[in-house]
Amino acid sequence: MTEQAHPEWEASYTRDTPAAWDIGRPQPAFVRLADKGLLSGLLLDAGCGTGENSLLAAGRGADVIGIDLSPTAIARAREKASERGLAARFEVADALDLERLAFTVDTVIDSGVFHVFSDEDRARYVASLAAALKPGGVCYLMCFSDRQPGTWGPRRIRADELRAAFSDGWVVESLTADTFDVNPVEGTTRVEAWLATITRL
Secondary structure, three states: OOOOOOHHHHHHOOOOOOOOOOOOOOOHHHHHHHHOOOOOOEEEEEOOOOOHHHHHHHHOOOEEEEEEOOHHHHHHHHHHHHHHOOOEEEEEOOHHHHHHHOOOEEEEEEEOOHHHOOHHHHHHHHHHHHHHEEEEEEEEEEEEEOOOOOOOOOOOEOHHHHHHHOOOOEEEEEEEEEEEEEEEEOOEEEEEEEEEEEEEO
16 A cells, blocks of 8 residues: 655654654553553554554564555664564555555554644544444554643644544543653653543444
């Protein structure tokens, strides 16, 4: 499967300095999920970037496919998988069109994708996730939080917005305050996030 590269996302991976989210290791929240044995089965990493969370899951025994709009990010993820001897599949694809995968998965992880969408695309994304996730499957989603001060970075998401987005055909099992690790931005290396566990009905 191939998609035309989205210039904005491709630029995030071709500039001299890494993007804020491209930290070269898995996000601590996803390490904690992996430690609990929750990143398992056939797993989709929606918007995988250079693959760190995908490779974490693969290293813990999941059957992983990571997708991203950036061919450069996918190429780096494939290189990392090869270097680390991990079996994970990486494809250039659009998280808004996951039905094109033509199969369904047990688990989805989203590290910093939900918060990039407009209201219209947010609804499309939730529908796309539903097309990719088996009934009873679980989505572990981490997004930028409205508790984060300042105005830089992606759109801040309120807890009620997140619950509302997944109100039809889903159950939000838990929604907790967490943090993203980031490359230094305005003097910080950690930003406020929500971590949601969401089951598809």
